Structure formats: structure tokens, C-alpha cells
Amino acid sequence: MYVKGSLASQHVRENASIYVFVSLLFLIGIIFGAVIVNSMNPIQKHDLFFYLDRFFTEMLRESVASSESLFKSSFFYHLKYLLFIFILGLSVIGMPIIWILLFMKGVVVGFSVGFLVNQMGWYGLLMAAASIAPQNLIIIPVYLIAGSLAMIFSLSLIQKLVAKKIQQQSLLPALMRYSFIFLLLFLALNVAALIESFISPDALKNVIEMTYK
Template identity: 35%
Template sequence: MLAAAGEKFKEERLLLLFLTILFGAGVVFGTLLASGLDEEQRRMLNEELSRFLMQLSQGQSVERESAFWQSFWQHGRWLLLIALMGLAVIGLPVILALNFLKGVLVGFAVGTLAIQHGGKGLVFALLSVLPTNLLSVPAYLAASAAAISFSLFIIRCRLIRRSGSLLPAAAALVGTTAIMLIVLAAASMLDAWLSPALMAWASGWLITG
């Protein structure tokens, strides 16, 4: 029992390391995408960003509760998709793609702001992106590791050896997913209450800069 638990812990630790590297590769790729935009695309993005920053600097109110539920719904859908892909077994490539895509989105957002506004844009990107992602990214990585571990268990113990109980592995996946959902709820709270305040504070000097 202890040996099996140790092997499972080692497997999930290696999966977390691999997924972290994959996410990091996505961040790099997203940054390269941002730097590869042509002048017209950069102009359009800059116009949209300028409008958004102007709204923030003018203190336009944000409905916090609505923003929380919208963010939580987005996080929840992403988490549910990861769990379902793990249960489906054949969804392993999709889980990997989702983690890479998450990195691309973060890298593109940070890269675009840094390219458009230099150091101030980088600071603004960190203020807007970092607080939520400090919770959401580890949650997605942990959920993905649990989902992949479950899929590998199905392949090894149910399809190849045709032995082993499915219930403990399924319970571990469901438990991890439930815990990560709570973490993502906390990330959504940061997204709704903390991030808008930080962005509003930073938007003024970013516009003037």
C-alpha cells in the first residue's frame, strides 16, 4: 500500500514538473507571438488597450459580484474540461494542449503590454495577470496531473493488466478537482476585487507614460 502510494506521488510529481515546463513553453511561445505581430495588428491592439485603460483611469465602476461569477464560470469550465478529458482517457493530448494554451494566453498578454509600453507595460501586466494566475495556474497544473494520472491508471490497470480497483483512482481525481475548484474560486475573487483595483491604480501612469 505504502509502496503504491509512493509510486503514485512520484508519478504525479513528475507529471507536475512536465506540465510546468509545458506551460512555460507556452508562455515563451505566446511572447513570441506578441513580438511577431505586424504594425497594423499592433495598432489595433493598442487602440483597444487604450480604450480599456481610459475606462479604468476614469474610474468606471465594475460590478464585483458579476465579475466574480463570470470569472468563476470561465475557470470552472476549463477545470471541468480537464477532468472530463482525464476520465475519457483519449483526452490526454487535449489536457496537454490546454496547459500549453494557457501559457500562450499568459505570455501573449504580458508580451503585448511589454512591447507596447515597455517597462511600465510589463509592470501593468504583472499587476493585472499575476495575482489571479498565482492561484489559477497551480490549480490547473495540479488538476491536469491528477487527470493524466487517472488516465494512465486506466491504461495500465484496466486496459493492459485488467486488474486493480477503479474507485480509489476515481476518488482521487474527483477530490483533487473539488479542491482545485475551491482554489479557483479564490482566484476568481482576486480577479473580481483585487485585479481591477490594481489595474485602475496603474492605468493612470501607464496612459501618461
């Protein structure tokens, strides 16, 4: 256990610049998402909030999708998204797309939270805490790690290509480690999907009931 921990800490130290870069990219995406909210005109905000208000009303009537269907949707969404990042890490030229994916993840989070707070104040913040924060406490670190690992693996491939040292035998152990870590990340995302499907909707409904009293 200690050996594994020391290897992980050594890996983070050696690739700290990549992890910092990915985290900053995601943070810039969050800020950009919040800026988009502030740049919307009142008509756009009103129209978007109208649909959001209808969703809240439908939720109180319990006419939204079941938790099982939400989990199925979340499961396949995370599977496709993480698999896409995994493949981009193998493609050597996929790093710019990885950056875009992580940036857009940040934009979505920043816009979602920013819009709720902008339109509903403290109640919006409570809604964000109930419906967005719980699963994203797992989702955000997982995607940051996945994006960083994909970049690290892609850079290592580029270095070997430049040095002309790519051999099937030397590449296989690194590929196996890369695949195994992504499998663990996907299992973590399944926990987030369970929270998103079975816990967050009930928490959001409680906040909505309190808001619409």
C-alpha cells in the same frame, strides 16, 4: 497531518516526470505567446493597442463591469475549464486535449504579458504585475496540478485496461480521491477569482492613473 504530507510527497516523487512534462509544456506555451507578440507587424500591434487603450480609458471612467459580474464570469469560466479537464482525465483518450489546454493557457499568459511589455515598457510590466500576476500565482499551479492529475488518472486507467484489471470496487476509491482533489482545486480557483474580480481591477486602475498622468 504528517502521514498526509508523506503520501503527497510520495505521489509527487512517483509522478515527477508527469509534473515536469506539464510544467515544461506550459512554459513552452508562455514562450510561444511571447514569440507571437514579436512576430506581429506594427499595424497589428497598433490596432490591438488601440482597443487596449480604449479599455484603459473606460476603466478610468469606471464604466467597466462591476466586481460582482466579473466574479460571476470568472467563477463559471474556471468551473467549466476545470470540469473539462476532469472529464478528459476520465475519458482515457483525452490526454492530447489536456496538453493543448495547458499549452494554450501558457500562450495566453505569455502573449498578455509580452504585449503589455512590448508596447508600454516598464509601465506594461507594472500593469501585468497588477492585473495578471496576483490571481495567476494561484491559477497557474492549480491548472498544472489539475492537468497532471488528469494525466495520471488517465494513464492508470489505460494500464488497468491493458491488464484487464478494471473493477468497479478497485476503481471507486481512486475516483473518489480524484474528485475530491479537483473539488479542492476548484475552491482554490474561487480564491483566485475573488482576487481577479475585487483586487486586481483596483490595482490595475492605480497603475493606469499613474501611466496616464
